[in-house]
Amino acid sequence: MIKNIILVGSGKGGVGKSTIxxxxxxxxxxNKKKIGLxxxxxxxxxxxxxxxxxxxxxxxxxxxxxxxxxxxxxxxxIGNMVPSNNAIIxxxxxxxxxxxxxxxxxxxxxxxxLFIDLPPGTGDIQLSLxxxxxxxxxxxxxxxQEISLIDVRKAVNMFNKVNVPILGFIQxxxxxxxxxxxxxxxxxxxxxxxxxxQNYNFLGEIPIFPExxxxxxxxxxxxxxSKSEIGKIFSNISNDLxxxxxxxxxxxxxxxx
Numbered sequence: 001m002i003k004n005i006i007l008v009g010s011g012k013g014g015v016g017k018s019t020i021x022x023x024x025x026x027x028x029x030x031n032k033k034k035i036g037l038x039x040x041x042x043x044x045x046x047x048x049x050x051x052x053x054x055x056x057x058x059x060x061x062x063x064x065x066x067x068x069x070x071x072x073x074x075x076x077x078i079g080n081m082v083p084s085n086n087a088i089i090x091x092x093x094x095x096x097x098x099x100x101x102x103x104x105x106x107x108x109x110x111x112x113x114l115f116i117d118l119p120p121g122t123g124d125i126q127l128s129l130x131x132x133x134x135x136x137x138x139x140x141x142x143x144x145q146e147i148s149l150i151d152v153r154k155a156v157n158m159f160n161k162v163n164v165p166i167l168g169f170i171q172x173x174x175x176x177x178x179x180x181x182x183x184x185x186x187x188x189x190x191x192x193x194x195x196x197x198q199n200y201n202f203l204g205e206i207p208i209f210p211e212x213x214x215x216x217x218x219x220x221x222x223x224x225x226s227k228s229e230i231g232k233i234f235s236n237i238s239n240d241l242x243x244x245x246x247x248x249x250x251x252x253x254x255x256x257x
Contacts, residue, residue, distance in 0.1 A: 002036070002111045004136040004245070007129065007164065011155030012148045013120035016172040017141040018046035019216055020206065021117040023223035024139075024241070027234040029072035030226050031242075033112040036067065036074040038102055040129070041119040042095040045079030052219020053080055064107035071224050076106050096128035103133070120151075122158040130162040136245070137165035139203070143173045144190030152191075156198065167244050168201035169194065170237060176208040201244050204237035206230075 008021040018041070025037045039047035048054070051070050057080055058066045067074040078098060108114065118126055129135070138159050142152045159166055171191035175182040185208065195202040206212075209230055215222045223234040 002108060002114045004113045005116065005133055006113060006136050006167065007116050007118055007126075007138040007159075008141060009118035009126065009138055009155050009159075010141045010148070011120065011122060011151035011153075011158075012142065013044075015141055015143050015148055016206075018050060018117050019212065020141050020170055020172060021115050022047060022050050023221050023230075023234050024238055025073045025113075025115050026071045026221045027223045027226070027231070027238040028113060028242075030223075030235070031238060034110060035072070036108050036111045036114040037076075038099075038106075038114060038116045039075075039077030039079060040099050040102075040116050040125055042078050042098060042125065043119060045077045047075060047077045047117065048079040050216050050219060050221065051075060053077075056080060060107055062107070065102075065105055067106050067108060071221055074108060074111070076102055078102065093124065096124045099125055099129065100132065122154055126155075126158065127162065130159070130164050135164050137167040137248070139167055139241070140169045140200075141172055142169065142191045142194075143186045144171055144184070144188060144192075145186040146190065148186075149190055149194055152194065156200075165248070166200050167241060168203035170203050171205040173208050174205040182207075201240070203240045203244070204233065206233055206237075 008017055010017050022037060025035045029035045037047065039045045053068050053070065060066050065076065067076045116129060140152055140155060142148045156166060169191050173186055175184045192202055212222050212230065222228065222230040225231045226235055
């Protein structure tokens with residue numbers, strides 16, 4: 001049984017959504033939670049690279065896909081089923097159908113949370129998931145700049161129209177610290193202000209750390225070290241998310257395998 005399904009979206013590409021979805025998952029797993037992560041970006045899957053997973057998935061005796069297990073979480077991505085350099089040229093209906101299979105045909109087992117890393121935009125995949133699953137809610141990820149927030153507002157509007165609660169906002173690439181001074185490369189507190197303006201929870205911010213890019217390229221989630229500065233940031237965000245969920249009347253979601 002999957003108790004909670006949470007979408008991680010932004011409406012915008014290139015804001016670090018997959019990196020945050022992964023590291024948030026790893027952080028919650030360190031908090032004794034049973035976590036699954038589904039990469040729903042059919043056309044540009046990132047999770048296989050972020051976890052350095054290259055093998056094709058295995059099939060169980062019950063004909064279910066066995067999810068990968070790394071850093072305490074269960075993971076699945078379409079990116080592990082096709083050659084890495086091949087483009088997936090599917091219409092929206094086919095892509096939505098593939099995501100549905102990755103939810104129903106994967107042996108997820110018992111999970112406290114299944115995070116679904118959404119592709120950019122507000123298209124068929126997003127709408128299909130919102131309309132066909134009992135979702136606990138969604139998390140919005142964005143950089144502080146207005147060019148990102150334009151698409152964030154569209155994503156927020158979509159979630160509101162399909163009655164998916166927005167659990168909170170996360171601001172990525174907030175600033176770069178050099179010689180003890182914060183440099184606001186993409187503007188200052190754009191996501192903080194947007195969350196306040198729209199009356200949503202602000203779950204936290206992630207500064208620009210060179211280590212995040214370096215370790216992600218090596219397939220190592222930097223949040224795995226819970227005592228590091230990056231690990232503590234994701235731990236605080238995961239605790240804030242859990243506190244938000246405690247205030248909600250949650251309904252368990254049962255996915256038949």
